[in-house]
Amino acid sequence: MTTLALAIAITAAQIMLGLAMGCAAWRTFLGPRAQDRILGLDTLYVNGMLLLLTFGIQTGRTIYFEASLIIALLGSVGTVALAKFLMRGEVIE
Amino acid sequence: MIEAPDLPVWAALLVGLLVVGGAAFALIGSLGLLRLRSFYDRVHAPTLGSTLGVALIVTGSMLCFSVLQSKTLVHELMIFILVSLTTPVTLMLLARAALYRDRTSGSGDVPLTDDDASN
Amino acid sequence: MKRWIPHPLLAAALFIMWLLLNQSVSPGHVVLGAVVALLASRAMAALRPEPVRLASVTPVLELAGLVLADVIRSNLAVARAVLFPRPRVSGFVRVPLDLTNIHGLTVLSCIVTATPGTLWVQFDRTSGVLLIHVLDLIDEEAWVRLLKTRYEARLLRIFAQ
Numbered sequence: 001m002t003t004l005a006l007a008i009a010i011t012a013a014q015i016m017l018g019l020a021m022g023c024a025a026w027r028t029f030l031g032p033r034a035q036d037r038i039l040g041l042d043t044l045y046v047n048g049m050l051l052l053l054t055f056g057i058q059t060g061r062t063i064y065f066e067a068s069l070i071i072a073l074l075g076s077v078g079t080v081a082l083a084k085f086l087m088r089g090e091v092i093e
Numbered sequence: 094m095i096e097a098p099d100l101p102v103w104a105a106l107l108v109g110l111l112v113v114g115g116a117a118f119a120l121i122g123s124l125g126l127l128r129l130r131s132f133y134d135r136v137h138a139p140t141l142g143s144t145l146g147v148a149l150i151v152t153g154s155m156l157c158f159s160v161l162q163s164k165t166l167v168h169e170l171m172i173f174i175l176v177s178l179t180t181p182v183t184l185m186l187l188a189r190a191a192l193y194r195d196r197t198s199g200s201g202d203v204p205l206t207d208d209d210a211s212n
Numbered sequence: 213m214k215r216w217i218p219h220p221l222l223a224a225a226l227f228i229m230w231l232l233l234n235q236s237v238s239p240g241h242v243v244l245g246a247v248v249a250l251l252a253s254r255a256m257a258a259l260r261p262e263p264v265r266l267a268s269v270t271p272v273l274e275l276a277g278l279v280l281a282d283v284i285r286s287n288l289a290v291a292r293a294v295l296f297p298r299p300r301v302s303g304f305v306r307v308p309l310d311l312t313n314i315h316g317l318t319v320l321s322c323i324v325t326a327t328p329g330t331l332w333v334q335f336d337r338t339s340g341v342l343l344i345h346v347l348d349l350i351d352e353e354a355w356v357r358l359l360k361t362r363y364e365a366r367l368l369r370i371f372a373q
Contacts, residue, residue, distance in 0.1 A: 003105070050116070122290075
């Protein structure tokens, strides 16, 4: 009974995180300017990392932890690189 | 897809609440990304997911694995530390890049130069 | 002591990180972690970072508690602003800072940006003026006062100038 309730809670959380990823992806798609797209991408990877953590809780396997640790460590590098690229002001829309 | 670890009642309750709470904050943050009007407003929204969202889900994960393996496991703290250190840096850089672009193109109501700092 | 461990805080942080990643405090990992922490912090010395000098440690806990409370409160505030939109003004605020220590500024920037609702945009080192963006701007003076008395005063006490 408790296991079923927990399973429903975790699945609900996964659906919410999936919707959150959808919102972020939609902002990346929508724009309107380059900085909005980068912000959407940044949110997308944080949400994806959280989704992986919930998969780890669901299955009880620690391999998901490693994956989300890598995303937490390296996900920001892409955003920083893109922001630096914008800073040069050489991107013409 | 419906499966969950076998936890005692109190732990299952806490883990469920923490995970759903964290996911709710992440969802509200991402929703804000869609609903807020200007770019500078939108930068505030994802911080919801990367502060309280990450904190709650990481706590839930720590609790779950500590109970499952019946020893205190705190290595998920690493994720929280890394996210809370890197997110401010990326958002700061992004805001500065956006400010730079708005200043050079002269669009939007952004403060133009640093010289008018005295008023 | 100073010659062997040039950056004691960094070495301690690396050591704790090593133990956390390996999820064990067995003697082998303690020794290996200590060696890695010492070597890595000595390698860091080649970059010549400005050394961290703490003047006082007690305000650190105080500041951590304050930041925790503020993050939770502003999380709820921003969540409310997203879910139930009402007319509000957002805008830029200029805050003149007395803080010059680079580590103090780093901590302040992380605090300001990690708190939803405020965003560190730009800091001019020559004039010492900080530009922040606030989501729910009602009273400009109140934000300046809040930032200066709540965080900056404590950071000035923590980091030796």
